[in-house]
Amino acid sequence: MxxxxxxxxxxxxVEKFGYFACELExxxxxxxxxxxxxxxxxxxxxxxxxxxxxxxxEERNAYFADIAKVAxxxxxAFHPDKVxxxxxxxxxHHLHFHLVPKYKGGDEWGSTFExxxxxxxxxxxxxxxxxxxxxxxxx
Amino acid sequence: MxxxxxxxxxxxxVEKFGYFACELExxxxxxxxxxxxxxxxxxxxxxxxxxxxxxxxEERNAYFADIAKVAxxxxxAFHPDKVxxxxxxxxxHHLHFHLVPKYKGGDEWGSTFExxxxxxxxxxxxxxxxxxxxxxxxx
Numbered sequence: 001m002x003x004x005x006x007x008x009x010x011x012x013x014v015e016k017f018g019y020f021a022c023e024l025e026x027x028x029x030x031x032x033x034x035x036x037x038x039x040x041x042x043x044x045x046x047x048x049x050x051x052x053x054x055x056x057x058e059e060r061n062a063y064f065a066d067i068a069k070v071a072x073x074x075x076x077a078f079h080p081d082k083v084x085x086x087x088x089x090x091x092x093h094h095l096h097f098h099l100v101p102k103y104k105g106g107d108e109w110g111s112t113f114e115x116x117x118x119x120x121x122x123x124x125x126x127x128x129x130x131x132x133x134x135x136x137x138x139x
Numbered sequence: 140m141x142x143x144x145x146x147x148x149x150x151x152x153v154e155k156f157g158y159f160a161c162e163l164e165x166x167x168x169x170x171x172x173x174x175x176x177x178x179x180x181x182x183x184x185x186x187x188x189x190x191x192x193x194x195x196x197e198e199r200n201a202y203f204a205d206i207a208k209v210a211x212x213x214x215x216a217f218h219p220d221k222v223x224x225x226x227x228x229x230x231x232h233h234l235h236f237h238l239v240p241k242y243k244g245g246d247e248w249g250s251t252f253e254x255x256x257x258x259x260x261x262x263x264x265x266x267x268x269x270x271x272x273x274x275x276x277x278x
Contacts, residue, residue, distance in 0.1 A: 051210065052210065053211050053214070057204065064191070064199055064200070064203050065199075068192050071190065082189070086224065086226070087223060088251055090221045090249045097224075111254055112251055112254050113227075
């Protein structure tokens with residue numbers, strides 16, 4: 001292991017904020033533990049690269065195919081009014097996108113979103129149910 | 140014109156928050172008028188679709204090729220420590236990504252970013268200079 005970041009190390013480092021949902025072709029999907037926006041998740045690239053510009057064209061196409069697949073699953077499973085997509089990671093170097101379902105009148109509707117407000121935390125069986133809903137709705 | 144959103148209407152609606160930089164294959168690039176993060180811009184899709192899931196695979200690949208092209212230009216022109224990528228638009232329905240250069244110790248470093256803080260506004264000649272720096276650094 002040549003990298004000690006949460007997405008490469010996995011285990012307890014990523015489990016602090018993410019609950020494993022599934023592996024896709026280029027990425028790993030985690031339910032984000034802070035669930036003020038039901039269905040919020042992370043699509044983390046399998047490669048330790050900093051930004052989407054560090055992927056080849058083929059890798060970038062495959063990664064955004066995964067992101068689209070997860071976003072369609074979120075729409076089917078949770079019926080949000082919009083999904084937001086955000087990649088930040090200023091102090092980390094492992095490409096991942098936050099997919100954040102937004103609901104009219106719900107938390108942070110009409111705005112961006114906080115990185116991790118800590119407002120709504122669930123139990124592991126509840127995270128597992130969300131993960132199953134995502135898996136069940138993948139193309 | 141079958142749509143009255145800022146990105147379809149262009150003109151003064153988009154000029155309130157964006158300064159035209161250039162047209163790419165699938166998108167139009169605007170310098171974001173709020174410049175607390177130097178180089179911040181918007182890459183708006185030419186089609187009036189709500190989210191990236193509303194594009195075909197080919198359209199999505201071409202759009203993210205444009206986004207990667209602009210991000211590489213931002214790195215070359217402004218040397219940020221990271222570029223953030225965010226798509227929100229809860230109350231609009233026209234796909235666009237905010238590309239937000241972040242600088243160690245600078246505004247909102249280590250966090251997400253506000254939609255429009257209004258902190259730093261420039262003059263049109265200054266926006267034109269930023270737009271030219273982006274154009275000069277496209278692949």
